[in-house]
Amino acid sequence: xxxxxxTGISVLLVDDHPIVRQGYRRVLESQGDLHxxxxxxxxxxxxxxxxxxxPDVVVLDISMPGASGLxxxxxxxxxxxxxxxxxxTMHNEAVLVKAAFGAGASGFVTKxxxxxxxxxxxxxxxxxxxxxxxxxxxxxxxxxxxxTGSVLDxxxxxxxxxxxxxAGGATTEEIATHLxxxxxxxxxxxxxxxxxxxxxxxxxxxRLAATCGLTKI
Amino acid sequence: xxxxxxTGISVLLVDDHPIVRQGYRRVLESQGDLHxxxxxxxxxxxxxxxxxxxPDVVVLDISMPGASGLxxxxxxxxxxxxxxxxxxTMHNEAVLVKAAFGAGASGFVTKxxxxxxxxxxxxxxxxxxxxxxxxxxxxxxxxxxxxTGSVLDxxxxxxxxxxxxxAGGATTEEIATHLxxxxxxxxxxxxxxxxxxxxxxxxxxxRLAATCGLTKI
DNA sequence: TTGCAGCTCGGGCAAATTTCCCAAGCCGGA
DNA sequence: TCCGGCTTGGGAAATTTGCCCGAGCTGCAA
Numbered sequence: 001x002x003x004x005x006x007t008g009i010s011v012l013l014v015d016d017h018p019i020v021r022q023g024y025r026r027v028l029e030s031q032g033d034l035h036x037x038x039x040x041x042x043x044x045x046x047x048x049x050x051x052x053x054x055p056d057v058v059v060l061d062i063s064m065p066g067a068s069g070l071x072x073x074x075x076x077x078x079x080x081x082x083x084x085x086x087x088x089t090m091h092n093e094a095v096l097v098k099a100a101f102g103a104g105a106s107g108f109v110t111k112x113x114x115x116x117x118x119x120x121x122x123x124x125x126x127x128x129x130x131x132x133x134x135x136x137x138x139x140x141x142x143x144x145x146x147x148t149g150s151v152l153d154x155x156x157x158x159x160x161x162x163x164x165x166x167a168g169g170a171t172t173e174e175i176a177t178h179l180x181x182x183x184x185x186x187x188x189x190x191x192x193x194x195x196x197x198x199x200x201x202x203x204x205x206x207r208l209a210a211t212c213g214l215t216k217i
Numbered sequence: 218x219x220x221x222x223x224t225g226i227s228v229l230l231v232d233d234h235p236i237v238r239q240g241y242r243r244v245l246e247s248q249g250d251l252h253x254x255x256x257x258x259x260x261x262x263x264x265x266x267x268x269x270x271x272p273d274v275v276v277l278d279i280s281m282p283g284a285s286g287l288x289x290x291x292x293x294x295x296x297x298x299x300x301x302x303x304x305x306t307m308h309n310e311a312v313l314v315k316a317a318f319g320a321g322a323s324g325f326v327t328k329x330x331x332x333x334x335x336x337x338x339x340x341x342x343x344x345x346x347x348x349x350x351x352x353x354x355x356x357x358x359x360x361x362x363x364x365t366g367s368v369l370d371x372x373x374x375x376x377x378x379x380x381x382x383x384a385g386g387a388t389t390e391e392i393a394t395h396l397x398x399x400x401x402x403x404x405x406x407x408x409x410x411x412x413x414x415x416x417x418x419x420x421x422x423x424r425l426a427a428t429c430g431l432t433k434i
Numbered sequence: 435t436t437g438c439a440g441c442t443c444g445g446g447c448a449a450a451t452t453t454c455c456c457a458a459g460c461c462g463g464a
Numbered sequence: 465t466c467c468g469g470c471t472t473g474g475g476a477a478a479t480t481t482g483c484c485c486g487a488g489c490t491g492c493a494a
Binding site: 016017018019020022023024025026027030090111112113114115118166167168169170171199200201202203204205206207210 | 233234235236237239240241242243244247307328329330331332335383384385386387388416417418419420421422423424427
């Protein structure tokens with residue numbers, strides 16, 4: 001990590017698609033000061049690659065739906081709190097952004113950003129600054145103005161877990177079994193989640209979970 | 218299009234994320250024989266870029282859930298039936314693959330493929346051959362062995378319409394009103410669709426509709 | 435032409451689920 | 465300590481599902 005200005009910025013690239021990784025690698029290395037020292041295609045490998053290479057910045061581009069992205073952030077930060085992690089994803093839900101920063105990310109950039117914005121974000125993060133793309137800033141700004149907050153953060157941990165499993169296609173009984181709860185309790189959560197989120201339909205619930213990155217489709 | 222061997226292969230890149238596009242561009246151009254002559258980030262632009270540049274191959278990487286990807290394929294093929302289109306996406310549903318080929322795609326490669334597989338697919342498609350990545354071939358093979366066929370084409374027109382509205386978040390009553398049907402009829406369709414598709418849950422139904430491009434999320 | 439097959443539309447009725455309302459234990463903060 | 469929020473579930477009415485049924489229509493094929 002030492003002298004960034006002199007040695008350039010070492011980057012660990014995490015993305016589950018090989019070609020995408022190769023593409024990013026070329027874009028980043030064409031900048032001169034950015035060097036991709038390792039790649040990974042899943043959370044576990046990302047963690048071991050981080051331990052092995054101690055990069056200045058981790059660019060995390062996993063599809064994110066599962067909590068695996070957040071877990072990867074937490075794992076890395078738990079090991080080395082000075083790690084700089086830039087989340088780079090196509091998702092732009094306020095909840096997800098907040099969750100990422102809460103888990104310890106230093107930056108959040110969407111794929112719709114210009115390449116220059118991305119490399120600048122990497123440099124900012126490497127300097128220890130917080131970074132986010134314009135669209136993310138707007139989304140967070142909107143979110144902070146809305147009195148309701150952002151749909152999902154009005155849900156408790158248990159509610160989120162049940163919503164995730166439900167949106168994943170599990171039946172009420174299956175969820176009850178998984179979580180060792182009474183069917184009645186799961187039914188009540190189901191109802192509670194619907195009223196809290198304002199979803200009138202199971203389908204709306206699934207869409208909500210999907211747009212929030214709670215589940216992938 | 219003329220002499221591919223001598224002039225190389227001209228490529229139109231369609232993807233909604235600029236950095237992803239730039240990454241692909243670099244990967245492709247490093248091959249020597251592949252030249253990215255234009256880029257587009259949506260279906261409409263893809264069509265006009267195609268008209269303007271008449272590329273040998275269109276590499277189409279839109280996120281695809283919406284039908285816009287299929288429409289882009291149909292539009293381009295309608296204008297010039299000899300167009301070669303290689304779909305390049307993270308989705309790997311058999312229905313989607315079939316739909317893409319049905320719409321006139323020449324190839325289908327997933328993002329989990331190796332970069333070499335992708336560039337080889339582009340070359341194959343440019344030669345007029347059909348191309349698909351190994352995982353897609355397996356998925357189609359599996360699908361062809363399943364007696365059920367491809368999930369959605371066992372549904373009637375009305376069933377598909379009701380599934381679309383349902384997955385879009387409409388209640389049973391709303392659907393009945395929209396289509397001027399009895400609530401009971403819609404309920405019966407709902408049930409029928411579930412049994413036909415094998416979905417045990419409304420959530421699974423929504424996911425099915427989404428992966429089939431019936432609804433976007 | 436007849437007849438079969440499949441789609442569309444809905445009734446009926448028991449079983450299951452959802453919808454609300456309520457209560458109790460637990461825990462963290464004021 | 466007390467309040468508020470999370471978690472866990474019971475109860476009962478209302479609604480929906482699951483499944484079976486019939487009827488009208490269309491197209492296709494014998």
